[in-house]
Amino acid sequence: MTRIAVVGPGGVGIFFAAHLAGAGHDVVSCARRPFDRYEVESESAPISGPAAVVTDPAELDGAFDYVFVGVKAHQTAGAADWLTATCTPKTVVVAMQNGVEAVARLEPYVNGALVLEAVVYCGGTLVEPGHTINSGGGRLILPDVDASDAVAELFASSPARVSRNPAHLTEKWRKLAINVAVNGVTALTDKHIPVASEGPGREVARSILTEAFAVGRAEGADLADHLVDKMLDGFAQARGGTTSMHQDRSAGRPTEHDALYGAVVRAAERHGIPTPVNAAVGQLLAAGD
Template sequence: MNQLASTGPVAVIGAGAIGLSLASALARTGRPITVCGGRTPIDHIEITEDGVPQSRPVRHVTDPAAIAEHTTAVVAVKAHHTPTAADWLRALARPEVTVLVAQNGVEHRERVLPYVGPARIVPSVVYLNVERTQPGHAILRRVGTHDVAVPDDADGVALAAELNAGGIRTSTEADFTTVAWAKLLTNITANPLTALTGRRAEVMRDPEIERIGRRIMAEAVEVGRADGAVLTDEHIDRAMHWLQHVPEGSTTSMREDRLAGRPLEHDALTGAVARAAERHGIDVPANRFVLALLSAIEPEVTA
């Protein structure tokens, strides 16, 4: 059983805001960090929290063969970019490797399994609000009592212990399905509505936007229940309260991608609701409307 007692290097596939934050935490525990690919080579990462920057050295590699001996990895590319990381993921396709999937949505395992095969897949729900300011640099804002949630199996527990030691408040969850769907409620509202309006998270305090958001969530609660999640209307209230009380200036990754002209992550979020709804024969008109709007947005630059 892999208890992750190793002090070996951690491969980070996707040095965006979330990947940088998790890498920084693991670096605090003494783990060397290997940043995989990317357009801009970096030799350190810098996370600023409460105005205080912390810098950690990293190794940057461009050849997937360079991580052939790594036994721990963090996959933090946007969900829709997973296929572009295929060569890196295939380098991890070994039974002794643990892969933390730090992506949005509820399809973590299904998304990476075709590439990593026998590796140990640990899905995660990330609550951190992080904004990348330049390559290797990000501003971290914490919301609520936990930063990350993982399943409470052996590999999840081991990773949680490391992340907690590095300052990332990580919980282990017996009912990870419900936790993932509950987080999806926030993602399918805040991400699309900030991207479509161009406003930061404070837009969720607008009464009409709140009404639309609650309708989107209500549809997803019905679908989530059919998919095995234990969801109630209270989850909608909690999600909306959370969104309306995030730190001032908070943004979403989809808004930032929209403003930068990059492809959007809507398929892993609203698309996941639509696919599950189709499987269970449930009508989700609000989510399909939002999905159609997001799908019609054409990226202006290459991701």
């Protein structure tokens, strides 16, 4: 039987762990805190059921075929023991993390396993261990390689939407652009996502997006300028919605500023593109961590 580990079963990880287990796969969640049931509250893809959970890498018996990583980007090094205990060169690792640097981030820990960087659309808030509230989406967009087909097949009988995409690079940069536009603005203003669609918040978000688009295009993404206003207008629809960075900042937890703003700035430096607004927002978030 295919063996699957989910390292970091949080808001996103629980959603995919629960649907993999519900599809009949042998799934082990590698967690800091114990639980024994998955509970996904969701309008479109609810599921609950028993969970196999370990809280110490020493409890694991051998390697896994697939490892889904759901720790936040800055928690990756802290989860290194889980990764080295679960991965071999035959393992396929699915990185469910925002940003565009998951391959380089994970490779030091995965014993030569193939790392597939997923673009994640899955609104998830962990309310207690094993229990997530899914506010919409349940989608992983995977790179255009054969291993992605096998990952998608794992979800064939589930409502999760997992697929290989020839435009993966564009999808990654489109998602990163959205993240840098709203995450910092919501976290630094302590307001919901529409703050990035009107007034001064829109102007800052516009500058962030314009810089990120220029960098994404230099990296090879297909990002048309007219999408900037479309995205800014779209943020107005997210009434009452906020970002996980806003939630992390409000709760006094570290933010993923480096995986988002740091990634834009690092890529920009490779191409000699100025990104002063992304750099400033990243630095403000770092100062507050």
